[in-house]
Amino acid sequence: MPSAFSHAVAAVALGRSYTTKPLPKRFWILSALCAVAPDMDVMGKRFGIEYTDLLGHRGFTHSIIFALVLSALIVLIFFSKPIANISRKMIFILFFTATISHGILDAMVDGTLGVAFLAPFANTRFFLPFRPIVSSPVGWSFFSLAGAMTLMNEFVWVWMPSIIVIFAPYFRKRLLNKSEAPSTSAT
Numbered sequence: 487m488p489s490a491f492s493h494a495v496a497a498v499a500l501g502r503s504y505t506t507k508p509l510p511k512r513f514w515i516l517s518a519l520c521a522v523a524p525d526m527d528v529m530g531k532r533f534g535i536e537y538t539d540l541l542g543h544r545g546f547t548h549s550i551i552f553a554l555v556l557s558a559l560i561v562l563i564f565f566s567k568p569i570a571n572i573s574r575k576m577i578f579i580l581f582f583t584a585t586i587s588h589g590i591l592d593a594m595v596d597g598t599l600g601v602a603f604l605a606p607f608a609n610t611r612f613f614l615p616f617r618p619i620v621s622s623p624v625g626w627s628f629f630s631l632a633g634a635m636t637l638m639n640e641f642v643w644v645w646m647p648s649i650i651v652i653f654a655p656y657f658r659k660r661l662l663n664k665s666e667a668p669s670t671s672a673t
Contacts, residue, residue, distance in 0.1 A: 488591045489622045489636060490522045492644040496591060497521035497584035499648035504580055506655040507570040513577075516560055520585040523556060524548045524592075528624065538599065540609050544592055549605040553585035591644065594619045618643050 497517040501509070524547040527535075535541050546552055561578045568574055589601045593614045598621060600611030620639040623632045 488595070488619055488640055488644060489628065489633075490525065491637075492640040493521040493525075493588050493591060494518035495645055495648045496587050499651040500583050500587060501580055502652045502655070504576070505570065505572060506659075507572075509570055509572075512564055513569065516564060517581065517584045520553075520556060520560065520581050521588050523585065524552065524588040538609075540602070540605055544589070544599065544611065545602045545609065546605040548589040548592060548601045548603065550586060550603055551606065553582050553589075556585050557581035590614070591619065593617075594643070595621045597621045 497520060498514060501514065501517050525543075527541065527543050527545060527547040530539070530541050530543070531537075537543050540546055557578050560581050561574055565574055565577050569577065572580075589603055593601045593603075593612055594617050595613075596617050596619065600613045602609050602611055604610060618639075620636050622628060622636045622640075623630060627633065628636075
């Protein structure tokens, strides 16, 4: 699985890809939390839940249904009104996208058992055909050479594309402003 840091960065890129308008801090914090929330299932091991169980890692909390429910709850609780001329429906879609992005990134890792996108209706685990992301070490082992290698891999496959998406509107605006500036040619 990608690290929590990479899931959060991807969520910020998704939010920024929709609008360049300033959004409240709670939007960005909740976007990042939505992207990281599916990994709460790793705690199940302490309660005897096996990896391959419906509630195991990359099970129900990585599903489409979980993303729908979590997104709806967040919009109901934290966004009773639209923000920055973005409808509540669009806010819901943005949070859904941030949440489901977790499973999509996990389906791009090089190992493990895949993601149960269809849970609770099916516990079938899926991978995407393109799997360039290295699985992140869990717990304290993340702070090791393997963790550093994982972050370098994620920098290429998650952070760089996210940075491009985040800053693309800024560069687009600068390029448009340059092309619209009156030319000062001497005659």
